[in-house]
Amino acid sequence: MTQAVRVVAQRDGVPIYAYPSDPMTPPVSVLRFGPGGLPEKGRHIHDFPILVYLSATRSVLVVAAGQTIDPIWAIEQTDCVAVFFDPAALNDGARSPWPTWRNHPLLFPFRHGHTGGVLQLVVPSHRKRFWDNTIESMEAELVDRGEGHREAVLAHLTLLLIDLARMADDVVGDLRRSGEPLIADVFAVIERRIAEPLSLSDVARELGLTPGHLTTVVRRRTGRTVQEWITERRMADARALLSTTDLPIAEVARRVGIADPGYFARLFRTTHGASPRSWRA
Incomplete structure (x- = not known):
């Protein structure tokens, strides 16, 4: 996982990761990795949503929160981008427990219930440039940390979530x-x-x-x-x-x-x- 994410508990020996909510941690983190470069290679659980984007194949993996994930599917993938985010940040930055924030309309795709906790979608070819540019803009904001970068990166995330909602279903x-x-x-x-x-x-x-x-x-x-x-x-x-x-x-x-x-x-x-x-x- 990213440096911001930490293990907070275990369930039947499976580590549970949480996304911290504090002024020093940005509400969104972006991590690029290639073959064998998974941040967590074993089975794990996280209490926040994750998007994994594969630009080469235009695939988007919608990773549900609260389910046990086996990331073996990503071992041989190249040029993966994982977007981690604190879902409570979508509600004006207020920290909210899972039962509250999961009702946010833009987070419904993360309640898909697919086996293994992963729903795979394909970005339409005419939207690929938008996804590439939006993720690059998020990375630039997180690197520069200029004034208003938290608001800017959340704005970019919201655009992705709107596009995702339309892809998953309206x-x-x-x-x-x-x-x-x-x-x-x-x-x-x-x-x-x-x-x-x-x-x-x-x-x-x-x-x-x-x-x-x-x-x-x-x-x-x-x-x-x-x-x-x-x-x-x-x-x-x-x-x-x-x-x-x-x-x-x-x-x-x-x-x-x-x-x-x-x-x-x-x-x-x-x-x-x-x-x-x-x-x-």
Whole structure:
């Protein structure tokens, strides 16, 4: 495992690794390894999610938390990149036990239940460059440790998790299967109308609920408000457009449902600590 990860217990002789949550440890770690270079060659358990990306084959291995993993599948692989992260960091950095953070919508792929704790997916060929560039950007942030690097690396991680959710199956489908039909309906409305003006009242009206009741339910189930999820979805699309296109800032704003470029720039700066132009650079 990485230096940040440590053994905290054992289960039937199998070591259990934890990802520390402290100001000195970044919320995300990236580790590259080749054949025979596994950080942990024996069976083990970890209480946090892991993504393993193989650029040559465009494979993504979604490694579930809490299950016994036998990494023999990776012994002969070349150019593997493992992304370790503290899932609680996705909830504004607050430390949360597994039963709480596992309900985060972007972490549903890690609850796949596949034998051996590993789900293998394939990145579409047109998304390979995005995965390569995003992981390289994460590595650069972690090496430079500049101001705002924690927020930046979490932003990159969020982009990967959104792409992963779409690859594994849409977030809405996962929410419905997990017994969260109302939350699924909220995400379905946000997904369908994200490119147009959208507010809490709009979502509540479409679902036939009062804004106050909807806010209470969504906050209780996900830890965030409907408006925060709308903003998160807009910012995810904005980051993707800024990093993969040369579109003017005003056009990026329009495509994510914000007519006023000035308001978009202020919202982006509030969310990321940098202007859209600076973030793109």
